[in-house]
Amino acid sequence: MSKISIQPTNDFCPQTLFLYGTYDDQGKADFGLFCWFSYIWDGELGVMACIGGNKLTKENIHKRKVFSANLVTEALLPLADYLGNIPGHSPEKMKRSIETEMGRVLPVPILTASPVAFELEVKQFIPLQDGEVMLCAIRNVLQDESLAKNEGSSSEKLNAIAPVHTTCRHYYSWDGKDLGAWGEPMSKVGG
Ligand SMILES: Cc1cc2nc3c(=O)[nH]c(=O)nc-3n(C[C@H](O)[C@H](O)[C@H](O)COP(=O)(O)O)c2cc1C
Numbered sequence: 239m240s241k242i243s244i245q246p247t248n249d250f251c252p253q254t255l256f257l258y259g260t261y262d263d264q265g266k267a268d269f270g271l272f273c274w275f276s277y278i279w280d281g282e283l284g285v286m287a288c289i290g291g292n293k294l295t296k297e298n299i300h301k302r303k304v305f306s307a308n309l310v311t312e313a314l315l316p317l318a319d320y321l322g323n324i325p326g327h328s329p330e331k332m333k334r335s336i337e338t339e340m341g342r343v344l345p346v347p348i349l350t351a352s353p354v355a356f357e358l359e360v361k362q363f364i365p366l367q368d369g370e371v372m373l374c375a376i377r378n379v380l381q382d383e384s385l386a387k388n389e390g391s392s393s394e395k396l397n398a399i400a401p402v403h404t405t406c407r408h409y410y411s412w413d414g415k416d417l418g419a420w421g422e423p424m425s426k427v428g429g
Contacts, residue, residue, distance in 0.1 A: 248405065249405055249406045250405055250406065251405055252403035252404065252405045252410065253273040253274075253275075253403065253404050253405065254273070254275065254309070254310075254401060254402075254403065255271060255272070255273050255309075255310035255318060255401075255402050255403075255404055255409075256271075256272050256273070256275050256307040256308060256309060256310060256356075257269045257270065257271055257272070257307070257308045257310060257314070257318055257321055257349055257352065258270050258272050258287075258295050258299075258305050258306065258307055258308075259305060259306040259307075259308060259338070259346055259347040259348060259349060260294070260295055260298030260299055260302065260304075260305045260306075260346070260347070261298060261302065261345065261346070261347060262294065262298055263301070266332060267332065267336075267338050267347035268294050268295060268298060268326045268331070268332055269308075269321045269332075269336065269347070269349065270293060270294070270295040270321055270322065270326060271310070271318050271319070271321050271322025271323075272287065272289070272295075272307075272322075273404055274287065274288035274289075274290075275287050275307060278373060280373075282375075282376075283376060284361075284373060284374055284375055284376060285307065285356060285358055285373075285374040285376060286371060286372070286373055286374070287307070287358075287371070287372050287374065288369055288370070288371050288372075289369060289370055289372070290368060290369040291368060291369070293325065293326060293327075294325070294326025294327055295326060296370065299360060299372065300363075302345070303359060303360045304344045304345065304346050304357070304358065304359050304360070304377075305346055305358055305360075306341060306344075306346040306347060306348050306349075306355050306356065306357055306358065307355065307356040307358060308348065308349040308352035308354070308355045308356075309352050309353060309354040309355070309399075309401055310352070310401065310402050311352065311353065311399050311400050311401055311402060312400040312402055312411055312412070312417065313351065313400070314349070314351055314352060314402075315402050315409060315417060315423045316423045316424055316425075316426040316427040317336070317424075317427050318402070318423075319409070319418075319420065319421065319422070319423040319424040319427075320334075320424040320427045322420070323420070323421050323424055334427070336349070337349075337350040337351060338350060341355075341357040341378065341380075342357070342378055342380065343357050343377045343378040344357040344358075344359060344377050344378065346358075348380060353381065353382035353384075353385060353399045354379070354380070354381050354382070354385070354399075355379070355380040356376055356378075356379055356380075357376070357377045357378040357379075357380070358374040358375070358376060358377065359374060359375045359377050360372045360373070360374050361373050361374060361375050382399070384398070385399070396412060397412065397413075400412045402417065404420075407419055407420050408420070409423065
């Protein structure tokens with residue numbers, strides 16, 4: 239393969255999307271959309287997450303040191319795109335009805351419609367110039383019963399939940415179809 243050098247970019251390197259759930263000082267839930275999320279090993283499986291700039295999610299995590307990470311599926315995409323494009327500091331953002339429940343182990347809001355959710359506790363903050371990396375312990379994983387059951391193949395289960403990928407500032411379905419540019423699916427979000 240003949241390659242050319244270009245400026246730093248992660249185009250053509252698909253990422254999984256998560257909605258991070260936090261509570262503010264009044265106990266109100268906030269969700270934001272994030273893709274700079276991966277895994278670490280330190281005697282047990284953990285998570286690393288990077289948040290750039292200032293946002294409500296970051297402020298809430300700093301105060302409580304806990305958050306949830308909820309897997310984004312095709313069914314959730316319009317809402318996820320909305321939650322990734324409207325800042326939490328806008329009073330309108332969380333006025334729409336979103337079904338949530340409390341974490342089973344940590345006081346974090348869980349998105350009921352997501353089939354996989356992590357309950358995360360930050361063990362280490364690594365501040366950067368304009369961002370912050372957080373190393374987290376996984377205190378609990380909530381998985382839809384249909385995934386946790388010992389029935390059906392992983393491939394069948396992944397096709398059923400259809401996680402969304404993102405790269406090149408577009409969203410892609412589990413089977414590779416273009417689901418629109420960032421900022422487009424939110425036009426289909428319901429009340
Ligand atoms: C597809 C997509 C992925 C995003 N991933 C990240 C990310 O990994 N880190 C980050 O700091 N912001 C990311 N954002 C921006 C946040 O979702 C956005 O700032 C949002 O308003 C955060 O929610 P909050 O303001 O309620 O905290 C992403 C946005 C989109 C549309």
